[in-house]
Amino acid sequence: MLLFHHIPKEQWNGFERLVQRIFASHAIITPDQAEAILEGRVPTATNGRVPVLFTFDDGFKSQLLLAKEVLHRYGVKGLFFVCPGLLTVPQGKQQVAITRYIFDGQPLPRFAEEPALLSWKDVEDLAVLGHTVGSHTAFHRRLSQLSAGEVEREVFGSADLLEKQLGRPVTWFAYPFGNIESIDASSCEVIGKRYRFSCSGIRGLNSKASHPLALLRDEMAPDSPADYQEFILRGGLDFYYRNRARRLHLMAKNAYGIH
Ligand SMILES: [Zn+2]
Structure with a gap:
């Protein structure tokens, strides 16, 4: 992922070249296909080709434009994790909201093009285009630092809002910040009550043996060198994240006992 x-x-x-390379040497799967693999309904074996799922976090406007311009041309269906609490921020206040919530108060990296946020209409457009929308909490909160009541509000409240607006079940969740320090056993347990799949930002390849509530993802810069992207696609950085991946897997397993 x-x-x-x-x-x-x-x-x-750079993003388009990445899509072309993955099509040539691997495979791009839809969120539905990923669900089938992760639930063991279809085999994972692909003769050395890595089945790749594209996921997008934080609900940036640039992702919808990219979906219309690039993903659409290649028939790629992605998974978009949005924060419903941030979809109504007026344009003039978006930079402040992005810094405060998504970047946790840290100064924004220097982007050639200032990031903007998706609106509800944009999220509906993504769903109409055939993409899957998941929850990234209501306000991009670090769950490991919240009280039990706050975790429930962020985890359940975001799903309620998305389901009401989109009129379809929301089964995917992604942890804000995504590192092991932002994830804890009690929030993992709450997430499993409402979602079937939960993604971290911890690097690693997933397989049928992965816990569906402890999925790993590899962040990739679209403009990084092709060799480096291929290295990541083949799990080249996995060893470095193995302990964190194991801790995450144990949290999910202790909470739900499957896998
Ligand atoms: Zn995020």
């Missing part, structure tokens, strides 16, 4: 954030226009060529 590949993870992307804001993708400014000058990275679209």
